[in-house]
Amino acid sequence: MRAVCLTLPTNRECAATIAAIGAEAAYAARRFGVRVHLLILDSADPATYRRHAEAVAALPAAGSAAGSGAGEVVVHHLDEAAQRAFLRDVIERSGAAGPDGPLGDKLLDLMLPDAVSYGACTNRAFLLAGALGCASVHRRDSDSAYQLLDGEPVFPIEHELATLGLKAADVAAAVTEVTLDPVHADKPVALVGGSFIGELSVDIGEIRELDPDAYHQVVALWAPTGASEQERRELVADSFTGGGTDPFRHDRAVLDLPDIWRIDMCNVALDHEVYDRVPLPPATATIGSDYFLLHLVRDATLPGVVHNRHIVNYYTPERRTGAGFTAYQLRYAKFLLSMLYLYPVYSEMEAARGALLDEAHHIRADVIADSARRSAATDRAENHRRLDALDHCYRQLGGKYAEFADHLAPQRARLLDEAQADIEDFALLIDAWGPLMRASKATPADRLPR
Structure with missing residues (x-):
């Protein structure tokens, strides 16, 4: 039976989301006859963890959720x-840490840091999916919900399991539109995704309401060095808006090199052939650090399916x-600083395109690691400018934004150092990733996560 991993990383209360994703898992098992490993990676406090455990206990019993028994x-x-x-067991068995030991501690910190890391939590899901024998990872978030159509939830996994991992030439009947160049028809579908409706994906909508010009300046700060004013305007218009506000009415799914916007x-x-080879950047406290593989799939000319079963995005009150x-x-702020080092890597990937793949259409991880290491030497002048501009905008906004500027100012040197260290850590993790993934897939049955 094909096994897939539907994962929910969380560090906040989300019992309702657990119930909803449990229903999506049951739908997938019933609809596609697969074994769904519903993986909840819980970093919440003990009291919240207990409430989550109660929500898990309320899900249909393992094996019975598929209804007819077609899947489980x-x-x-x-x-x-x-x-x-x-993770400690996998690191030890992988040999990636070498004979001394400090590198093992370093790898453990990169995989499970003492801070929020969007990349690290997903990397943990990748390794655990490998241990569980899964062919793919399907990620959802705790601050999102499913749309409804005629009272029934609209599950993205419908498109994901219908196409992911199959040869592009074989999925035409499962999509509504094919715009893929036939030269890529023999490659596997490596990525399937949709977007969201509702609030902006990054919680800066209040800035747009307070001062549209300040919003433009704050968002434009993530444009690459040397971008024209027109390019900045286009970036601001497209950023963080997702699928807009129109609710789901009917399916649309396009096979092509994926439009990652x-x-x-x-x-x-993501198909395992992608994350088996390259992890996500493990940067802490950095929005957007988990989007790297989307760029990699597109730039490597691997096919993807983009659909309109958008998730509903909402904000949790503590962010405000x-x-x-x-x-x-x-x-x-750390997201803006990370761009200094990610843009050179993105540019090299865009230039390399199909050369990022070997003859079996597998991503060449060494090329990505080398690019990340070179990027670490990028001059910091642009990041100094970004922090200056951010400080100016926030002080103009006043109130809590000016207070945040006061909080940010004494941390500048540390944040600049961290941004460089983050890309260096990414290169290190890519080097270790192959052995880590192989060790994970070889996890003895008695050590599998329960």
Whole structure:
């Protein structure tokens, strides 16, 4: 039976989301006859973890959720202690840490840091999916929900399981439109994704309401060095808006090299042939650090399917006041700084295109690691400019934004250093990733996560 991993990383209360994703897992098992490993990676506090455990216990019993028995659902609800034990075992068996040991501690920190990391939580899902024998990873987020059509939830996994991993030439009947160049027809579908409707994916909509000009300036800061004003305007118009506001009415799914501007990480599935070879950047407290593989799939000329079964995005209240506001705005600032190092890698991938693949259409991880290492030497002048501009905009906005500028100012040197260290850590993790994935796939049955 084909096994797939439907994963929900979380560090906040989301019992309702657990119930909803459990229903999607049951739908997938019933509809496609697959074994769905529903993997909940829980970094929440103990009280919230217990509420999540209750939500998990309320899901249909493993094996029965598929209804007719055509497939099954197996639920894994892992706290950080269980995740750490699994990772430590994999790192030790992989040999990636070498004979000394400090590198092993470093790898463990990159995989399970003491801070929010959008890339690291998904990397953990990749390794666990390997251990569970899954052919793909399907990611959802805790601050999102499913649309309804005639009272029934609209599940993205419908398109994901119908096309992912199949040869592009064989999925024409499963999509509504094919715009893929026939030269790519023999390659596998590596990515399937949709976007979201509702609020902006990055919680800066309040800035747009307060001062549209300041919003333009704040968003345009993530444009590449040397971008024209027209390019900046286009980037601002497209950024963080997802699938707009129109609700789902009927399916649309396009097979092509994927338009990654129309895909969000709360609504994405990746074939194992992608994440088996390259992980996500493990940067902490950095919005957008989990989008790297979307760029890689597109630039490597691997086919994808983009659909319109958009997730509903909403915000949790803690992002807008007090410590939660400060933490979120810091993640946005670090996102801007990360671009200094990611853009050179993106540019090299775009230039290389099909050369990123070997003869079997597998991504050449060494090429990506080398590019990331070179990028670490990029001059920091642009990041100094970004921080200056961000400080200016936030002080213009006043109130809590000016207070955040005061909070940010003394941290500048540290943040600049962290941004460079993050790309260096990414290169290190890519080097270790192959052995880690092989060790994960060879996990003995008695050590598999429960």
